[in-house]
Amino acid sequence: MKREYLIILALLAVLVAWPLLMGNYAVSQANRAMIYALAALSFSLLAGRLGWFSLCQTTFAGISGYTVAILGVRFGLPFPLVVTLALLLTTLSAVIFGLLTVRSRKVGFLMLTLALGQMVWALSFQWVDVTGGYNGIAGVRMPVYGGIDFNATRVFYVLVTTVTVAIFLAVWRLYRSPFGLLLLGIQENEQRMRALGHPVALARFSAFVLAGAIAGVAGVFLVYDMGIMSPSPLGLGHAVWVLTAAVLGGYRSLLGPALGVAVLITLETLVAQYTDRHMMVIGLVLLLSILLMPRGLADVLEQRFKRKSKPQASATTTTQGEEP
Amino acid sequence: MTDAQPEMSPVPALEVAGLAKSFGSLMVASDVHLRVTPGERRGLIGVNGAGKTTLFNMIAGELKPDRGSIGFFGEDITRDSVIQRTLKGLGRTYQVSTLVPSVTVRENLALARGDGRLPSLWQPWQSRLDDDLMTTADQLGLTPVLDEAVANLSYGTLRQLELAMVMAQKPRLLLLDEPAAGLSHAERQVLQGILQDLPQEVTLLMIEHDMEMVLALSDRISVLHQGEMFAEGTPEEISAHQGVRDIYLGRANG
Numbered sequence A: 001m002k003r004e005y006l007i008i009l010a011l012l013a014v015l016v017a018w019p020l021l022m023g024n025y026a027v028s029q030a031n032r033a034m035i036y037a038l039a040a041l042s043f044s045l046l047a048g049r050l051g052w053f054s055l056c057q058t059t060f061a062g063i064s065g066y067t068v069a070i071l072g073v074r075f076g077l078p079f080p081l082v083v084t085l086a087l088l089l090t091t092l093s094a095v096i097f098g099l100l101t102v103r104s105r106k107v108g109f110l111m112l113t114l115a116l117g118q119m120v121w122a123l124s125f126q127w128v129d130v131t132g133g134y135n136g137i138a139g140v141r142m143p144v145y146g147g148i149d150f151n152a153t154r155v156f157y158v159l160v161t162t163v164t165v166a167i168f169l170a171v172w173r174l175y176r177s178p179f180g181l182l183l184l185g186i187q188e189n190e191q192r193m194r195a196l197g198h199p200v201a202l203a204r205f206s207a208f209v210l211a212g213a214i215a216g217v218a219g220v221f222l223v224y225d226m227g228i229m230s231p232s233p234l235g236l237g238h239a240v241w242v243l244t245a246a247v248l249g250g251y252r253s254l255l256g257p258a259l260g261v262a263v264l265i266t267l268e269t270l271v272a273q274y275t276d277r278h279m280m281v282i283g284l285v286l287l288l289s290i291l292l293m294p295r296g297l298a299d300v301l302e303q304r305f306k307r308k309s310k311p312q313a314s315a316t317t318t319t320q321g322e323e324p
Numbered sequence B: 001m002t003d004a005q006p007e008m009s010p011v012p013a014l015e016v017a018g019l020a021k022s023f024g025s026l027m028v029a030s031d032v033h034l035r036v037t038p039g040e041r042r043g044l045i046g047v048n049g050a051g052k053t054t055l056f057n058m059i060a061g062e063l064k065p066d067r068g069s070i071g072f073f074g075e076d077i078t079r080d081s082v083i084q085r086t087l088k089g090l091g092r093t094y095q096v097s098t099l100v101p102s103v104t105v106r107e108n109l110a111l112a113r114g115d116g117r118l119p120s121l122w123q124p125w126q127s128r129l130d131d132d133l134m135t136t137a138d139q140l141g142l143t144p145v146l147d148e149a150v151a152n153l154s155y156g157t158l159r160q161l162e163l164a165m166v167m168a169q170k171p172r173l174l175l176l177d178e179p180a181a182g183l184s185h186a187e188r189q190v191l192q193g194i195l196q197d198l199p200q201e202v203t204l205l206m207i208e209h210d211m212e213m214v215l216a217l218s219d220r221i222s223v224l225h226q227g228e229m230f231a232e233g234t235p236e237e238i239s240a241h242q243g244v245r246d247i248y249l250g251r252a253n254g
């Protein structure tokens, strides 16, 4: 209990210190990491609570990003309206995808999200009039308010960090709420949850829409961070990258996905100095993490921590559910 | 007003009529009739594989019958979903119970008493545990294991948790599928006491192989055999019934 709060405080301290101590490149890397942490959180909410492995969370981010680019650059709408509409449209897409997938399980769900993701990806480069095809839409810029340029790396950092932390805290609460518990219950014993009087399909659907909305937020930040929206973030490679990060970090825990993203980005940055074969590295990392720590880094760290701090006889409270 | 016998037939808590179910070529129920009056304690016996659990699955809505109807306090629920039946006041336990294995007993208890709506996304789950629920859990001896993961529970404790969760639901009709199976003698005594203390308005339909317990608890007993109700009567009548004795002697006793 108390240890949890300590970890969170320590993390917050690092997040505050980061832009004060680090250079521009490290801060912009942190921006990218937090955006992908949101995407990985969106993935993990479904994978960890419901056992639903989605390949279309990055698609939601992409839909959100395209909406921002089209409305902001093509139509020149003001920033608050652009963001509101992007999140609304992404949530609406999640509602539609959710209606299509809510009855499916495991492999069926995975394949459906793959199909939906691929369809939107294809649309993104074939619908040239609207999306600009492969070239995409360039010139996506954050506004300047009261002399503060939100495009500046450190200003953008403050914004991204604030929103990301708020969303992680909200999901933390959600994981400890009766709703979060119900999602676990549905994953492990769907029939029983129904017999206990819980609306199983509605709970699944709500989680899916929520996860979609979180991915939508990631998409808004992503497009402003890149300054351009193109089909590539909607491709399967990105979906697999997010999946890898979540599996590596541990999708059952709250902070696992963020941890996975941080490790993966650090690794890529290091490797980039020697080779440009990113996907090889990702593949290798996924392979090793599944073989060596099937429950993810977060779980490994936690077990290590537990053994050191207290030799408590409670091997009973598993990591699922509440411990971040 | 033209009712022939208004006193003799109150609206039954459960009225199963002409229920039939086959799994492929295996006919498990051919023409099952069962009428349980409100407040009654009914035992349901039959050899292993007689189709008792299958009958429960159909009553609870988890299995669609091929034919027949199910009435619940005068209402036809044959086409209702599982959750609709639960919300109308039907509660059941399972012969093989698992619940949510990865979390604690306490968290499982917090999942009891669904009301058909989404539970809170913001409150802590502990907010669903009230005195009423914890008292039920305590009566069933769960207090020492509240923080154990369900996956680590002994079989007997799991059954008690199962029962606590369904009792917390305050069902009008309670279906128990072999509640005493796997319990120690002491645990059986506790269970029997709890079932005896159930509020009078709760109707109980109980599958049980422990004849001592069935005889002690039941007002009436029904015997399911070869897809039909073979006999029905008071515990005295059933224990004296030659046909029932033949079934139990002729085949392996459950």
Ligand SMILES: Nc1ncnc2c1ncn2[C@@H]1O[C@H](COP(=O)(O)OP(=O)(O)O)[C@@H](O)[C@H]1O
Residues within 6 Å of the ligand: B023, B026, B028, B046, B047, B048, B049, B050, B051, B052, B053, B054, B055
């Ligand atoms: N879902 C199912 N599919 C196929 N056969 C089943 C299914 N459920 C039960 N059976 C079969 O139906 C028969 C009755 O089973 P069951 O209702 O569990 O009996 P009981 O509870 O009286 O021991 C058994 O032969 C069993 O194998």
Ligand SMILES: [Mg+2]
Residues within 6 Å of the ligand: B052, B053, B054, B095
């Ligand atoms: Mg059975």
